[in-house]
Structures are given as C-alpha cells and as structure tokens.
Amino acid sequence: MLAVFGHLNPDTDAISAALVYARLLTRQGVEAQAYRLGDLNFETAFVLRELGIDAPPLLPQLAPGSAVALVDHNESAQSVSNLSELDVTRVVDHHKLGDLTTSQPAYLRFEPVGCTGTLLLKLHLEAHLPVEVTDAKLMLSAILSDTLHFRSPTTTQADREAVAFLAPIAGVADVEAYALAMFAAKSDLGDTPAETLLRMDYKVFPFGDAAQPQTMQRWGLGVIETTNPAYVFGRQAELLAAMDQVKAEDGLNGVLLSVVDILNESNRTLVLSATEEKLMREAFGVETVGQVADLGARISRKKQVVPALEAYFAPGTPSV
Amino acid sequence: MLAVFGHLNPDTDAISAALVYARLLTRQGVEAQAYRLGDLNFETAFVLRELGIDAPPLLPQLAPGSAVALVDHNESAQSVSNLSELDVTRVVDHHKLGDLTTSQPAYLRFEPVGCTGTLLLKLHLEAHLPVEVTDAKLMLSAILSDTLHFRSPTTTQADREAVAFLAPIAGVADVEAYALAMFAAKSDLGDTPAETLLRMDYKVFPFGDAAQPQTMQRWGLGVIETTNPAYVFGRQAELLAAMDQVKAEDGLNGVLLSVVDILNESNRTLVLSATEEKLMREAFGVETVGQVADLGARISRKKQVVPALEAYFAPGTPSV
Known part of the structure; x- marks a missing residue:
C-alpha cells in the first residue's frame, strides 16, 4: 500500500492532492492511501465540510523502506522526518526541485504551474479517466487556494483552464463566490493560539x-x-x-x-x-x-x- | 534558445533523446537545439548513418544562467561540468534522481521505463502530435539499444509497446534484424584505442x-x-x-x-x-x-x- 501525502503544515493543495492522487492511483491499479502530516487549516476544513468528507488520517510512523508518494512538496525539510529512510516511488509537484533523491528510477511529474491540482487534472486527462465530482471540487478548491483565485503571480494559463474545466463538474456555478467563502473561512481565525x-x-x-x-x-x-x-x-x-x-x-x-x-x-x-x-x-x-x-x-x-x-x-x- | 543534451559518453539514447526532444519542443513552440557531450559510439554512428542525418553539435561553453534541458541523465557527475551554474528548466529521464536541484519550478518527467525514447513517445501521444519518420527511428533505435532488444531486465511493457508502435512508422519491418545490425555495428571496435x-x-x-x-x-x-x-x-x-x-x-x-x-x-x-x-x-x-x-x-x-x-x-x- 503506497502512502501518499503532502507537506507539513498542510494547506488545501497538500490535502486535496493527497486525496485525489491516491484515488487516481487506485483507479489505475496502484493501491494507495492518502495521509496528512498535520492539522487542517480553517480553509481546508471548510472545503472538506462542504464536500462532506473526512480528512485523511495522520501519517503513522512508516517502517524504513516503505514506498511513499509525495505531492505538493519534495524537500526533506517540508516532509516527514524519516523521509531519507523511505522509498519515494512517485512525486507530483509544482515547486522547484530541492534535495530529493530516489534509490530507484521513479515516477516524477513536476510542472511550473500554480497548483498541484492543475497537474493532477492533467494526469486524469492523459489517462482518459473521467473526473469524479469530489475530486473535481478538491482540485478546484486547491487551485483557487494556491493562486488566491488567480491573484497570485504564480498563476498560469493552465490553472485558469483547469478551473474553467473543473467548476461545472464540481457543481460550482459562481467560482468567485466560492473562492471568497473559502478565504473567509481561512480568515476566521477566532482564538487560535x-x-x-x-x-x-x-x-x-x-x-x-x-x-x-x-x-x-x-x-x-x-x-x-x-x-x-x-x-x-x-x-x-x-x-x-x-x-x-x-x-x-x-x-x-x-x-x-x-x-x-x-x-x-x-x-x-x-x-x-x-x-x-x-x-x-x-x-x-x-x-x-x-x-x-x-x-x-x-x-x-x-x-x-x-x-x-x-x-x-x-x-x-x-x-x- | 534552450540547449537540450544527454549524458557524457553519449549512447544511442542520449543522442536520440536530445534530437527528438529538441524537435518536439520546437513543434510545441519552445525553441530548442540538440547537442551532445562527446563522441558518438559506433552503434549511434550506424543509426545516424542509416537515417542520413548529422550528429548534433558538441555543446559549446554556455554562459552561467543559460536555460538547458537534460535528457537521459540528471546527475551532475554525468553532465556538463558547469551544470550547477546553468538553469535546468526541463528534464526527461528514466534513471533514479540524483543530486539535481532547480532554482525555479521546472518541467520534470521521470518514469521507470527502459529508455528515454519510450517516455518521449508518450510525450508525443499526450500532445496529440504525429510521430515523424526520423523521430520514430531514433526512438526505436534508442529503445532497442537501451534494452538490448528486450534482453535487459530494465525492459518494461511500455518499452515493448513503444517498439511495436514505432517500428511501422520508422519503416523497420524486421526489428530483430535491425537490432542485430545495430549491435554488430557497436561490436565492430576495430583498432579503437x-x-x-x-x-x-x-x-x-x-x-x-x-x-x-x-x-x-x-x-x-x-x-x-x-x-x-x-x-x-x-x-x-x-x-x-x-x-x-x-x-x-x-x-x-x-x-x-x-x-x-x-x-x-x-x-x-x-x-x-x-x-x-x-x-x-x-x-x-x-x-x-x-x-x-x-x-x-x-x-x-x-x-x-x-x-x-x-x-x-x-x-x-x-x-x-
């Protein structure tokens, strides 16, 4: 069973990408399970609540040599503490390549786009797999989050096209209103320490x-x-x-x-x-x-x- | 102009991948030029002679910060000596990930297949671009070379399927005979020092x-x-x-x-x-x-x- 997880202090993309990629791999015949490396932020909690799905479980201590897939990160400082003992067989990411090495040839898919979600949509399309409603909303939410709904200079044309493709599948008629609701949830920090x-x-x-x-x-x-x-x-x-x-x-x-x-x-x-x-x-x-x-x-x-x-x-x- | 090159002491895959990837990028609107990091071996010389095409030129000294694409390798020990000063914007490779880092998010495409040629065919198919005759024969030759015509344990199902797809486009009716001719050319070492x-x-x-x-x-x-x-x-x-x-x-x-x-x-x-x-x-x-x-x-x-x-x-x- 391949463990799929995003970075420490997970954001919406890290959680969404783990869930979506684990499901994509499973549909492609690779048994995979999504995990998280920390607590959800308020935005991600809002997104999962909207979808009525649970957060992925916290990553348990993995035995050395366990196969793992990294999403939305690749640097050891942003990953599980014993990463160097694990067997990284897959990475899907949109950050610069840091200190990652692999012990065997692996599947690496990096593109300079605004969000891992954009890349995961591409993987669905390349595999000719229809995008499921939940996955569509997860990827959509991640892209809106990472690009601040296209306000961030990290935004690319591929991110805009992905949102246009995903919104109808996800059943999000008013993308701007949905993005503002996500940002409001994120900003509702209350008495957080x-x-x-x-x-x-x-x-x-x-x-x-x-x-x-x-x-x-x-x-x-x-x-x-x-x-x-x-x-x-x-x-x-x-x-x-x-x-x-x-x-x-x-x-x-x-x-x-x-x-x-x-x-x-x-x-x-x-x-x-x-x-x-x-x-x-x-x-x-x-x-x-x-x-x-x-x-x-x-x-x-x-x-x-x-x-x-x-x-x-x-x-x-x-x-x- | 993006410089595309394979590893030092180039083999058929390193040369073929540089030529094919540079052409693919150019067709996709990214101006690219193939180079080599050393002399051709006898097998590669045979392949290019069969095709009637010239070897890519030797890589000139590149100014620090120049954009480069690596094919069929990623470790600095197997690349141009000033790699750390260059801007690696793309990599297509089938080896384990070594000491490569990038200064910006880049296009990285690694899969554990037997040959870079197999991966380059996949890139054509994903981009819905028809494979040209010369490119087909270059990729076919590279796969036969890297897998020793499927004798090597590095061979994957994807390599076999790629050869079956490419051979008719390349006009190679008898793949085994062509592979043996390549291996004979490689073995004809004469008075090489x-x-x-x-x-x-x-x-x-x-x-x-x-x-x-x-x-x-x-x-x-x-x-x-x-x-x-x-x-x-x-x-x-x-x-x-x-x-x-x-x-x-x-x-x-x-x-x-x-x-x-x-x-x-x-x-x-x-x-x-x-x-x-x-x-x-x-x-x-x-x-x-x-x-x-x-x-x-x-x-x-x-x-x-x-x-x-x-x-x-x-x-x-x-x-x-």
Missing part, C-alpha cells in the same frame, strides 16, 4: 551553498493569507512572541511571518529582530517600521520571497 | 552517505556491450592498463569494466586491483579469476550493478 497561526502555513527553507552544509542558513517563513489583516495585526505582540519561541525551538537563523491581504494583494511582514530587519533591507530594500516591513505586492512566498532570499544567500554574496 | 573503449559507455557514480560528502567514494563503471566478447578479452591487458590510468586521472576509488555478451546475456567484468577484487567479493559474492569476475546474468549496470554497490556502500555497512 498565536503559535498555531504562525505554523499554519509555515515552511523551513535552507539557504546558501549546499556544497558547504555547515555554512547554510535555515529560515522559517510563515504566511497568513487573510481577508482580514486588521485581525492579525491586532495580535501582533503575541505573534512576535510566538516567532521568537519558534525560532529558538527550530534552531533557525531567522523567522518571518508575512501577512498577505488577499483582496488588496499586499504583503506586510512581521520582523522579529535586527537579523530579520537586516535581511529585509538587504534582500528587498525595504525598511522595517514598528516591526513591520511592507513588501508591497510580493504576495507569493514561492515566486517572490524565496527566490529573492536564494539570490541573497547564494554563494559569493554577503550573508546576514 | 583501449581508453576510448573504456570511456565509450562509462559513468562515474558517487557512493556512500551524501550527508557526509568527505566519506563518499567515487567509482568509474564502464560497460562494453558486444556480440563479440572474444575480441574485447583479446585486448584485456591494454584495457586493464587504460583502467589504471583512468582511475588515476579521474581520482577514483575504483574502476570496473563490464564486458556484456549481448546474445548470451552474460557479464564478465575486468577487475583492476585488490580494491576492486574485494568489492566483487563483498558486494556480489563473486571471486575474481585472472582479473575477471563472472557476474553471470547481471547485464544491467543501472538495475543490477549500481543498486548492489549502493546497498554495499550505504551508511552503516562496512566500506572497502
């Missing part, structure tokens, strides 16, 4: 020269995408305290929390200390005011924030 | 714990696939001298040269020194006699030799 908010869409990235591991830096980059940024900034002090704690717990060089205003397409990032302030200045040319750096329209961690940090930390350039 | 023979199908593999690069070993593994092994063993002394020299030149821990008898499906491997002899004994349980280790039916470097060496050098097991 600050550390949970920080870790909800949080990834650790290694930066620097991989050939000299001892010189590399590890940064934690959190994102809160919301239609209600005022709520988040109302909890700024708590969030900064949580960032301080997470930085120490995870042994990081730095931690940032970007608050992305979905509807206004802007990013104001919480800045913890002088280390992060220096990075904001040197990597983005942005001054920090009151522990907030205004990153303007840079709303995509993947396409706008991480590449700038990679360029900054690249070998041969000065580091923080 | 011993080092050229050794390097004709030669790859360097890193073994051990990638997390501790300083403890890793690098081995050079050459293969001569031939219908005339007596000719090769008639030049055993010369070949051993060339192995000794290549080992020193390339700064390797060890070097092996497998002489694969295509028609009898057997592998007798030339063993240079006590280091290699110890490896044959401990990794394969095979004793060396007169500097030759009889590896029996292990005719696939990729599927039978390299995995055994990886297991042997894996962290936690004793090393040579």
